[in-house]
Amino acid sequence: xxxxxxxxxxxxxxxxxxxxxxxxxxxxxxxxxxxxxxxxxxxxxxxxxxxxxxxxxxxxxxxxxxxxxxxxxxxxxxxxxxxxxxxxxxxxxxxxxxxxxxxxxxxxxxxxxxxxxxxxxxxxxxxxxxxxxxxxxxxxxxxxxxxxxxxxxxxxxxxxxxxxxxxxx
Numbered sequence: 001x002x003x004x005x006x007x008x009x010x011x012x013x014x015x016x017x018x019x020x021x022x023x024x025x026x027x028x029x030x031x032x033x034x035x036x037x038x039x040x041x042x043x044x045x046x047x048x049x050x051x052x053x054x055x056x057x058x059x060x061x062x063x064x065x066x067x068x069x070x071x072x073x074x075x076x077x078x079x080x081x082x083x084x085x086x087x088x089x090x091x092x093x094x095x096x097x098x099x100x101x102x103x104x105x106x107x108x109x110x111x112x113x114x115x116x117x118x119x120x121x122x123x124x125x126x127x128x129x130x131x132x133x134x135x136x137x138x139x140x141x142x143x144x145x146x147x148x149x150x151x152x153x154x155x156x157x158x159x160x161x162x163x164x165x166x167x168x169x
Contacts, residue, residue, distance in 0.1 A: 023100035023126055026050075031096060031136045032143075040067045041079075052143075053093035058085050095135060095167065099125040103166055125166065130158040138167070 001009070021028035026048030034048040039062060053059055058071075062082065065071045072079045091098040104122040127135060134150075141148045152160050 017129070021126075021132075023096040026094065026097065029096055029132070031132055032139045037063050038066060039063070041069055049090065050093045053089060056089050058082075059089055062086060095139075096127055096132075099127065099166060105162065125162075127163065128159055130160070131163045134160060134163060135167075 019028050022044070023029065025044035025046065026034055027046075029048060033051040035051050035054055037047050037049050038045055039047065049059070054063070061074065062068065062071045065074065068079050068082045068086070072082045075082070087101075091101070101124070103125040105125045107121050107123045134152075137150070138148060150164075
């Protein structure tokens with residue numbers, strides 16, 4: 001490779017690292033195949049939901065209506081019931097969403113935490129790149145129906161233990 005090719009490849013990799021990641025909306029998640037969905041009255045109207053959750057009847061109706069309120073009208077119920085059903089279904093299929101929404105961890109010592117003044121505070125569990133890479137592997141084993149057996153050597157300070165402990169049923 002030439003010097004210019006190395007520089008170009010390095011820039012490509014940095015672009016990959018800097019891509020936006022939002023577990024609440026599913027943006028930037030690559031752990032499982034996702035489908036773009038627009039729900040106008042959701043907290044995050046543009047979401048990327050796991051493809052495997054699209055077979056759920058309630059999710060299908062919500063996506064076709066494009067709104068929690070329209071779905072509530074059609075099903076003759078309240079918006080709260082529809083939103084709760086949506087969240088309950090999504091948390092069964094979308095680990096990243098569930099972890100970010102319902103799990104809190106202590107903020108670790110880092111430059112960003114120092115700048116924010118949040119060292120030691122409870123923060124939502126937002127997976128880092130290494131954890132997402134491991135989760136992608138776990139999803140692949142799960143979808144293949146094979147037993148999940150993993151040995152991680154020298155797993156220090158990147159969050160493997162945290163992910164595995166939280167992911168256990």
